[in-house]
Amino acid sequence: MSAPKLVVTGYDAICSQAHSAAELGTKLGSAPRVGRRKVFGMHECAAEMPAYLVEGLEPVEILGRKGLRTKDWATKMLLCCLHHGFSEALEHSDASLRPGLCLGTAFGSVASIGDFLSDSIENGVNSVNPQAFANTVINAPISNGNIRFGVKSLSATVSTGFNASLDAVVYMADFLRCGHASRAVVGGMDEVSYYELIGLQRTGLLSTTPAARPFAVDADGVVPGEGCGLILLETADAAREAGRKPVAEIAAWCTAFDPGLAAGERDAGTGVMTYVMNAACREAGLSPASLDLIAASAGGHPLLDRLEAEAIEEVAGTSAPVTAYKAKLGECFGASSALSTVCALLDLADRRITGVGRDYQSRNTIDLVTEDRVGVDGEHVMINAFSCDGNCGSIILSLSNK
Amino acid sequence: MLDFDPGSFLSQSETARMGRSSQFAVAATSMALEEARLEPNSLNPYRIGVVMGTTMGEPQILEEGIRGIYRHPGPEGVPATLPRRYPCNVISTNVARRLGARGPLSMIPTACAAGNYAIGYASDLVKLNRADVVIAGGSDPFSRIAFTGFNRLLATSAEACRPFDKNRDGMAVGEGAGILVVEELEHARARGASVAAEVAGYGLGCDAFKMTIPDPAGGGGIEALRRAISTSGIEPGSIDYVCAHGTGTRENDKSETVILKNVLGEAAYTTPVSSLKSMIGHTMGAASAIEAAACVLMMRKGTILPTINYSDPDPECDLDYVPNRAREKELNIVVSNAYAFGGNTSSLILRRMRGEA
Numbered sequence: 001m002s003a004p005k006l007v008v009t010g011y012d013a014i015c016s017q018a019h020s021a022a023e024l025g026t027k028l029g030s031a032p033r034v035g036r037r038k039v040f041g042m043h044e045c046a047a048e049m050p051a052y053l054v055e056g057l058e059p060v061e062i063l064g065r066k067g068l069r070t071k072d073w074a075t076k077m078l079l080c081c082l083h084h085g086f087s088e089a090l091e092h093s094d095a096s097l098r099p100g101l102c103l104g105t106a107f108g109s110v111a112s113i114g115d116f117l118s119d120s121i122e123n124g125v126n127s128v129n130p131q132a133f134a135n136t137v138i139n140a141p142i143s144n145g146n147i148r149f150g151v152k153s154l155s156a157t158v159s160t161g162f163n164a165s166l167d168a169v170v171y172m173a174d175f176l177r178c179g180h181a182s183r184a185v186v187g188g189m190d191e192v193s194y195y196e197l198i199g200l201q202r203t204g205l206l207s208t209t210p211a212a213r214p215f216a217v218d219a220d221g222v223v224p225g226e227g228c229g230l231i232l233l234e235t236a237d238a239a240r241e242a243g244r245k246p247v248a249e250i251a252a253w254c255t256a257f258d259p260g261l262a263a264g265e266r267d268a269g270t271g272v273m274t275y276v277m278n279a280a281c282r283e284a285g286l287s288p289a290s291l292d293l294i295a296a297s298a299g300g301h302p303l304l305d306r307l308e309a310e311a312i313e314e315v316a317g318t319s320a321p322v323t324a325y326k327a328k329l330g331e332c333f334g335a336s337s338a339l340s341t342v343c344a345l346l347d348l349a350d351r352r353i354t355g356v357g358r359d360y361q362s363r364n365t366i367d368l369v370t371e372d373r374v375g376v377d378g379e380h381v382m383i384n385a386f387s388c389d390g391n392c393g394s395i396i397l398s399l400s401n402k
Numbered sequence: 403m404l405d406f407d408p409g410s411f412l413s414q415s416e417t418a419r420m421g422r423s424s425q426f427a428v429a430a431t432s433m434a435l436e437e438a439r440l441e442p443n444s445l446n447p448y449r450i451g452v453v454m455g456t457t458m459g460e461p462q463i464l465e466e467g468i469r470g471i472y473r474h475p476g477p478e479g480v481p482a483t484l485p486r487r488y489p490c491n492v493i494s495t496n497v498a499r500r501l502g503a504r505g506p507l508s509m510i511p512t513a514c515a516a517g518n519y520a521i522g523y524a525s526d527l528v529k530l531n532r533a534d535v536v537i538a539g540g541s542d543p544f545s546r547i548a549f550t551g552f553n554r555l556l557a558t559s560a561e562a563c564r565p566f567d568k569n570r571d572g573m574a575v576g577e578g579a580g581i582l583v584v585e586e587l588e589h590a591r592a593r594g595a596s597v598a599a600e601v602a603g604y605g606l607g608c609d610a611f612k613m614t615i616p617d618p619a620g621g622g623g624i625e626a627l628r629r630a631i632s633t634s635g636i637e638p639g640s641i642d643y644v645c646a647h648g649t650g651t652r653e654n655d656k657s658e659t660v661i662l663k664n665v666l667g668e669a670a671y672t673t674p675v676s677s678l679k680s681m682i683g684h685t686m687g688a689a690s691a692i693e694a695a696a697c698v699l700m701m702r703k704g705t706i707l708p709t710i711n712y713s714d715p716d717p718e719c720d721l722d723y724v725p726n727r728a729r730e731k732e733l734n735i736v737v738s739n740a741y742a743f744g745g746n747t748s749s750l751i752l753r754r755m756r757g758e759a
Contacts, residue, residue, distance in 0.1 A: 046476055100608075106489060108511065113461070117468050117547060125550045133551030134613035134743065137457060138490060138511035143744025146610040152622055155608040155746050156519065159459075159509045160491045167508055171523065178526045180606070180629070195464070199485030201477045256448060257498045257507040272504060275448065389486075389495050391507060 003177055005236040007246035007400065012085025013342040014077055015227030015329045016052035020084055025346045028354045029372050032328045034211055034223070040194035041111055042118050050210035051192045052225030052330030067148065070131045072112045074191045075141040078103065081228040082145050086185050089232060089242070090149040097242070099232060100154025100181050101145050104168030104188035106161050106334035108138035111193035141189060154181055162297075162387035163255075164188050164334030165229060166395060169341070170253050172233055182238035187230035187338035196224065196333070205388070207300050212331065214298035214324030215305050215362045222300045225330025229338030246400040247345060251380070252283035255393035262390030266303065272392045273311035273384075280382065280394040281315075288316040291396075292378030293353055295340040297386045299326035308386055309363045316366075321376075323347075323369045327356035337385040341397065348378040348399055403577055416500075421460030421487050422543035424496040426579035426688070431497050431537055434695075438583040438595060440535065442501040450503035451533035452494045453524045454540060455516025457686035457742075459490025461545035493541050505533045513742035514647075514684070515606075516540050517580060517691030518750045522604035524584040534589045539691035541579035548686060549575050555614060557651050563684075564711035565648035565677035566655045566719040573649045576683025580691030582698075598698045602636065602735070602753040605629025609745030615653050620661035622747035623739065627665045630749035636735055639669040641751075643706055643731070645693045645738040646723075648677025649684055658739065659719045674731065676709045676724040690740035694750060701733045701754045 011021055016033045018024035035053035038045050059068060059076035063083055068076060082090060082101075092098050112135035119128045134140060139157040146155040154175075158168040165188020172186040200206045200222070207213070207221035232244070239246055254276040260268035281288050294312060298305040312322055325343040326332075332339055347353050353376050355369040362368050383395045403426075408417045411429035420428065435442065442450055463484055470479035486492070491509040498507050506527055510519045517540030524538035542548075552558045552575060559572040590597050607625030609617035616623070631638055647658055655677075662670045678693055685692055700706055705728050712725035738750045 117465055120550050128554055130554035136547055137513045137743045139513050139744050146608045150610050152608050152610045154606055157511050159511045161489055174526050198477045198480055202480050202482045203485050255506050257504050259499045262495050262499055
């Protein structure tokens with residue numbers, strides 16, 4: 001089977017820092033915007049919770065009123081990102097040329113599921129709004145995208161925890177490589193909800209600090225965030241036919257599973273992490289030392305951050321600069337690696353690397369970028385996603401203007 | 403599944419840390435590996451993948467957590483061990499942990515079409531040489547959410563699920579898991595496996611119509627079936643049997659009939675079509691995986707399972723639905739359709755491997 005070259009021809013994002021990729025490009029280096037909220041849907045937390053929330057986004061202003069009444073926040077956020085970033089491709093007059101849609105999400109519609117259940121428990125099963133049931137399936141957000149834009153070629157959802165958007169990109173890359181389609185908008189989305197916060201709190205994953213601190217020597221957990229990151233992925237031939245200029249090529253990818261991490265073993269090693277990073281480099285024909293940037297998965301999880309630092313040190317030593325965009329955007333769960341991808345593309349296009357900041361003591365065995373670096377002439381970036389449920393993945397993007 | 407005993411397949415500690423959906427999936431995996439005579443420990447763990455599908459994931463875990471919140475407001479009401487058991491990817495994770503698999507792992511929760519998506523992706527991973535063996539399928543448990551939701555949508559039958567019947571009035575919600583061992587052919591031959599069937603091809607599409615109602619014109623289903631036929635390299639007239647999505651709702655069965663007529667043409671009237679959901683209910687994300695396993699068995703035995711509870715023909719559903727009695731027929735190429743909330747559509751084509759099963 002011949003392998004078509006896969007290119008990124010567009011990207012967009014909504015996150016706490018910005019409501020579009022263009023805005024994010026100017027605000028990525030600014031101080032992170034951590035919000036606080038106590039009331040989430042039907043429930044209220046005991047105290048205000050710090051979270052990297054998407055605030056000020058008005059879906060009705062962007063999408064109009066029609067069709068939004070019964071949609072949940074996750075769906076609205078996704079529809080706004082699709083509308084803002086990909087309208088031209090999604091509204092192509094020839095429906096057969098519209099890209100398919102594929103979304104990664106860790107929790108999907110958990111807020112809708114939780115509220116639906118809460119409603120049925122509080123008020124009885126006969127009181128629940130049947131239209132709300134449609135929001136409870138995990139594939140609801142992206143399916144609403146298909147309906148809104150009339151996309152009939154593909155609708156898919158991938159849910160592999162915090163790795164979901166990286167795995168969605170991998171799924172679509174494999175899908176395109178097999179010739180099932182020639183283009184898709186793919187990425188990730190997750191929202192902050194009461195149910196996630198309770199879950200993270202009970203499992204000890206929430207940080208006691210109000211700000212994300214990737215690779216902190218005393219990292220103690222994550223600070224949740226929300227958002228949506230999407231890319232337009234096409235075969236090079238399809239991009240050419242559509243007249244779209246490639247931004248980057250997806251040069252290689254590898255995913256694997258670490259049963260030790262999934263079991264929560266404190267002595268889990270770096271074996272699977274180094275395996276996926278090395279395999280991706282090998283497939284891309286690059287030595288790890290030639291990577292111009294590693295966008296790390298780190299977000300403040302003590303075990304994962306330590307292991308990732310050790311794995312990067314083992315694979316690339318101190319020759320590749322490392323940053324972690326979760327320092328700016330929080331732990332956006334299934335959206336994280338898609339948002340990291342957008343941030344890395346923005347950084348390298350602007351010849352800079354956004355640092356994690358100098359507000360805390362970070363690990364020094366790797367070349368962790370703390371203060372923003374400018375004048376960076378980068379071409380190859382590795383995006384990592386390593387999660388506590390054992391999923392490990394690395395993707396390598398090579399900029400197309402080099 | 404009132405008689406499901408997780409203890410037959412899982413240790414006490416495994417049972418305790420898994421939700422019902424994971425328990426089903428691990429149990430079905432154990433049986434599938436036994437059927438395939440495959441010992442995972444004999445393989446390179448990085449070459450074993452796991453791809454699962456689901457509609458609801460582990461909904462009872464969330465329900466238990468929310469009931470806890472109502473009993474004791476705040477996080478303390480939720481047992482600390484509960485949240486890690488909820489996200490739907492724990493199903494594939496639990497299967498991978500049981501096998502010691504370290505290869506590609508995915509969870510594709512595309513509602514009631516999820517099993518077909520998972521099997522399709524598994525075959526892609528093998529074709530792309532990313533894995534030698536992929537455990538693929540779907541799992542879903544009975545849940546308050548699904549039962550409440552489908553009832554409130556008036557989509558459940560008052561008495562019995564009777565797909566394609568004139569008096570059909572809805573589905574019967576079910577639960578279960580289906581698992582296939584998808585393996586590269588030469589890899590299977592080299593270890594002397596009995597090859598059950600070939601994943602000849604698959605196709606996906608989307609109605610892009612309504613969240614809970616299929617396109618009456620069958621748009622997404624037509625696209626999916628056409629693509630499946632194209633990737634399989636077969637002729638529509640060569641299909642020996644269609645394992646229908648056949649939920650027993652008025653809208654689905656009518657739309658699926660339109661799809662089959664559109665794609666198969668005149669052959670639609672002579673190709674047997676049946677709905678296993680008339681017998682085992684609608685098992686949501688597990689449905690198409692269970693149905694794929696059933697298709698393999700039907701090919702092996704040369705028997706088509708019927709659509710039961712069928713009594714009155716519907717003029718709008720005028721195909722051969724194999725009513726009420728199983729039928730003997732040599733099956734070489736079968737199609738399994740699966741459609742879902744959100745308009746996700748899929749068709750899987752399986753081909754009998756002559757002389758190998």
